[in-house]
Amino acid sequence: xxxxxxSGFIAFGSFLAGFLGALTGLGGGVVVVPMLALxxxxxxxxxxxxxxxxxxxxxxxxxxxxxxxxYSNIRIGMFLETATTIGAVVxxxxxxxxxxxxxxxxxxxxxxxxxxxxxxxxxxHGPQLKxxxxxxxxRLNGSYPTTRGIQPYMVTGVPAxxxxxxxxxxxxxxxxxxxxxxxVLAMDQAMKIPFKVSTTTSNFMIGVTAAASAGLYLSRGxxxxxxxxxxxxxxxxxxxxxxxxxxxxxxxxxxxxFAAVIVLLGVEMIxxxxxxxx
Amino acid sequence: xxxxxxxxAQPGTWNDLRIEIxxxxxxxxxxxxxASVVMFGAVLYLVRHGQERPQYRTFHGEPQSxxxxxxxxxxxxxxxxxxxxQLGLLLLIATPVARVVFSAVAFAxxxxxxxxxxxxIVLGVLVYxxxxxx
Numbered sequence: 001x002x003x004x005x006x007s008g009f010i011a012f013g014s015f016l017a018g019f020l021g022a023l024t025g026l027g028g029g030v031v032v033v034p035m036l037a038l039x040x041x042x043x044x045x046x047x048x049x050x051x052x053x054x055x056x057x058x059x060x061x062x063x064x065x066x067x068x069x070x071y072s073n074i075r076i077g078m079f080l081e082t083a084t085t086i087g088a089v090v091x092x093x094x095x096x097x098x099x100x101x102x103x104x105x106x107x108x109x110x111x112x113x114x115x116x117x118x119x120x121x122x123x124x125h126g127p128q129l130k131x132x133x134x135x136x137x138x139r140l141n142g143s144y145p146t147t148r149g150i151q152p153y154m155v156t157g158v159p160a161x162x163x164x165x166x167x168x169x170x171x172x173x174x175x176x177x178x179x180x181x182x183x184v185l186a187m188d189q190a191m192k193i194p195f196k197v198s199t200t201t202s203n204f205m206i207g208v209t210a211a212a213s214a215g216l217y218l219s220r221g222x223x224x225x226x227x228x229x230x231x232x233x234x235x236x237x238x239x240x241x242x243x244x245x246x247x248x249x250x251x252x253x254x255x256x257x258f259a260a261v262i263v264l265l266g267v268e269m270i271x272x273x274x275x276x277x278x
Numbered sequence: 279x280x281x282x283x284x285x286x287a288q289p290g291t292w293n294d295l296r297i298e299i300x301x302x303x304x305x306x307x308x309x310x311x312x313a314s315v316v317m318f319g320a321v322l323y324l325v326r327h328g329q330e331r332p333q334y335r336t337f338h339g340e341p342q343s344x345x346x347x348x349x350x351x352x353x354x355x356x357x358x359x360x361x362x363x364q365l366g367l368l369l370l371i372a373t374p375v376a377r378v379v380f381s382a383v384a385f386a387x388x389x390x391x392x393x394x395x396x397x398x399i400v401l402g403v404l405v406y407x408x409x410x411x412x
């Protein structure tokens with residue numbers, strides 16, 4: 001396989017990952033790293049660097065569309081970004097020093113967990129109507145448009161949410177993923193922020209979080225232009241197309257299929273990590 | 279539920295939204311610009327190196343010339359394909375950083391001191407990450 005073919009295959013695989021990731025809402029980053037490491041035998045640190053960059057591309061590319069809907073809360077996002085960016089730098093530093101097998105195993109576990117999260121039925125909670133002292137002080141409470149007009153919401157569980165966000169940042173820097181699932185978990189479950197507000201604010205935060213660790217990867221020589229180029233272009237094109245067709249197709253079956261793929265990749269990552277092949 | 283009565287006025291919310299729409303659009307332009315630069319570098323790279331063998335099985339680190347912003351700029355001056363791709367990637371990494379800078383300005387205009395400080399903390403971490411090791 002020469003570089004032309006190698007780039008073409010990676011671009012096509014990344015396109016599929018971005019497309020399915022946008023369609024199912026699971027994000028393309030989680031499959032890009034295993035694809036590069038397992039299928040193309042790329043060193044996992046190069047794979048993580050390439051994935052981080054593509055995560056920034058999809059997050060920033062989708063920002064305009066998300067923001068227009070009026071759901072995202074910039075204060076919640078910015079406040080929590082102090083946790084995710086510091087976490088991301090810590091995660092990237094850990095990644096640069098631990099053995100690649102350990103990274104592969106953690107990656108596999110995260111894959112299995114995110115597949116579990118996506119298969120679980122999510123309970124819709126109404127907007128929280130009681131605020132906590134910390135949320136008041138930080139002015140995190142806001143309002144968002146619903147079918148019944150503008151609905152105010154309050155925020156609680158700030159310390160727990162902040163802690164989870166730090167963890168999301170560490171995972172993002174360590175594994176090169178957006179870890180949107182953990183971010184949404186922190187906001188939706190721990191802080192009781194409405195789901196729509198959580199997902200759109202999370203999308204915004206993903207780009208900033210990934211940039212915090214991408215800078216470190218770049219300055220340490222873990223971002224290889226030859227791999228990152230097809231990954232970034234492929235994922236970006238795929239996710240843009242995915243966001244467009246999102247409204248037209250039923251995604252339920254596709255979600256299950258994608259979750260099954262993630263489980264398979266997770267098992268394989270753990271196996272390869274344990275046996276020392278990665 | 280009486281959804282129509284906001285118990286607490288949120289004066290900042292709609293103003294925030296306008297600022298965010300402008301920022302969102304800027305981000306999109308940043309991403310498209312970055313993608314175009316990467317695409318241009320990609321064409322050069324594939325034309326010049328397309329027939330060679332890829333070597334990514336083992337990690338050996340990128341050369342110094344592709345690690346720091348100043349070194350990348352020098353490579354771009356020599357029309358080095360990999361440096362042009364790296365410049366595009368650097369632009370991409372810069373888009374969320376730009377968003378944080380714009381947010382800091384927006385909070386300053388709103389005279390929201392607390393959030394100017396919070397935003398500057400985030401910016402500090404980002405700057406440390408990109409330039410701290412260069």
